[in-house]
Amino acid sequence: MDFDLTDDQRLLTESVTRLLSDSYSFEQRRALLKTEQGWSQPLWDKYAELGLLGLPIAEEYGGFSGGAVDVMLLMQSFGRHLVLEPYLATVVLGGTALRLAGNEAQKGEVLPEIAAGTLRLAFAHYERQARYDITDILTTAKPAGDGFVLEGAKSVVLHGATADRLVVSARTAGGRDEAEGISLFLVDADAPGLARRGYRLRDGTEAAELSLSDVRVPRDALLGIKDDGLSVVQRVVEAGIAATAAEVIGCMEAMQAMTLDYLKTRVQFGRPIGENQALQHRAAEMLVAMEQGRSMAMLATMSLEEEDAAERARAISMAKVGVGQAGRFVSQQAIQLHGGIGMTEEYAVGHFFRRVMVIEHLFGDTAAHLDRLADQVA
Incomplete structure (x- = not known):
């Protein structure tokens, strides 16, 4: 390749x-x-x-x-x-x-x-009770006249408070955890009955909680085939995982560079701390983890074109786990090697650490994807 x-x-x-x-x-x-x-x-x-x-x-x-x-x-x-x-x-x-x-x-x-x-768009799919289960949808869309009425709530909608329109998932048929019966709708952010509460995530980025009460949308607001939106949701989530995996690689590159610079310039007992062999080994381990994560991020990107849904999901979960583990290791080592300054608001490395930790919990955390991979081999 x-x-x-x-x-x-x-x-x-x-x-x-x-x-x-x-x-x-x-x-x-x-x-x-x-x-x-x-x-x-x-x-x-x-x-x-x-x-x-x-x-x-x-x-x-x-x-x-x-x-x-x-x-x-x-x-x-x-x-x-x-x-x-x-x-x-x-x-x-x-x-x-x-x-x-x-x-x-x-x-x-x-x-x-x-x-x-x-x-600006936002993707409103996850709900409070669902954790990371994309089939767990309680928001409903019921036929009404020449359109639908949406009722329910959505959680942790990235940039949901400032979006102009929202892609909202809702159940048009089936029970709470059924794969069939989920549909997608394009909803105006100022639609009557739609309430948004914006807040900041731990890394400072914006998210929102949505409440939908008697939100009426026309029939042409339906995206795709009615009752068959789950496959689209899955592809959207996979695209999000691949994109954030690449973002984590960029974060790790920045933390690696900052850490090496700190080791070369921070003087203790009359010499740079980077001359300490134990710290050199830890910096080398950071590099190895980062490159392993880079390979998994590339796997996620290449897997987006895989036509077999099961194989694609498996590769994406593997990448999510690999990048999550690498990102956590590199972030923790960067903080440790910077000492106390690494956790201050005035120093950049702590901000990168928080961003990587937020990304780890987007679209299913490392533990959730490990469980999915284990289920496939059980």
């Missing part, structure tokens, strides 16, 4: 690196976290101008027809700078749902707006 980057991919990486190096210093990020929105609208507009928001969107809808590898490279760059903008929620999660399930009218209306940066 050829892992060399194309000229376009190298150009993409270089242009994003230049942009973020100039516009996303640690102090600039801390300032953004203190704003009400929690991210930069001017930078979001710049992403649109550079074509980043339309990267995986087909050219006919204003995008660039990029693939999963292009998104992986972009997310790695975002990880190195702890980017706060809602790219994951809008382009990866919401955009994937639209690209897979939307009809031509829906895609023609929504995808060009995503690429232009004028519309």
Whole structure:
């Protein structure tokens, strides 16, 4: 398999690196976290101008027809700078749902707006009682006139409080844990009966709790085939896992570089602490773990094109476990090797640590995916 980057991919990486190096210093990020929105609208507009928001969107809808590898490279760059903008929620999660399930009218209306940066999406699927079980859905959508009425609640909707529209899953048939009977709907954020409560996750990124009470949507708000939305949800979750795995690689690269620099410059007892052989071994172990994680992140990205759903799910779970374990190890070692300064708000490595820990719990944590892998061999 050829892992060399194309000229376009190298150009993409270089242009994003230049942009973020100039516009996303640690102090600039801390300032953004203190704003009400929690991210930069001017930078979001710049992403649109550079074509980043339309990267995986087909050219006919204003995008660039990029693939999963292009998104992986972009997310790695975002990880190195702890980017706060809602790219994951809008382009990866919401955009994937639209690209897979939307009809031509829906895609023609929504995808060009995503690429232009004028519309933000959020993916509202997980519910409080479900933990990481994507079939556990209590939100309902019942026929009413020429549309549906939605009732229920959604939890930890990434960037849900600032999204313009939401992709909402609801049960149109079957019981609570049944795979059949789940449908997807495109809901306006200002729809009557929809309430949103925004809050910050531990890493400072934004999420929301949604409450849907007598939310009426027209029939053309249905995405894909009625009662058959679970396969789309699965693909959206897998795309999210692959994208965040790449982001973790970027975070680990940044932590590795900061740790090596600290070991070379921190002087104790008259010499740099990096001359201590035991600390050199720990830095080497960080590098090995990071490269193992990189291989698993690449596996997740390549597996997105696998047609066999069971094989794809297995590979994605393996990648989620591998990246989760590597990310936790590298983060913990980075904090330990920095000593007390590593846990202060004023030092960047602790912020990377928190981001990696939040990602580990998105779309199923390491333990949940280990259980799934164990069930397949039991």
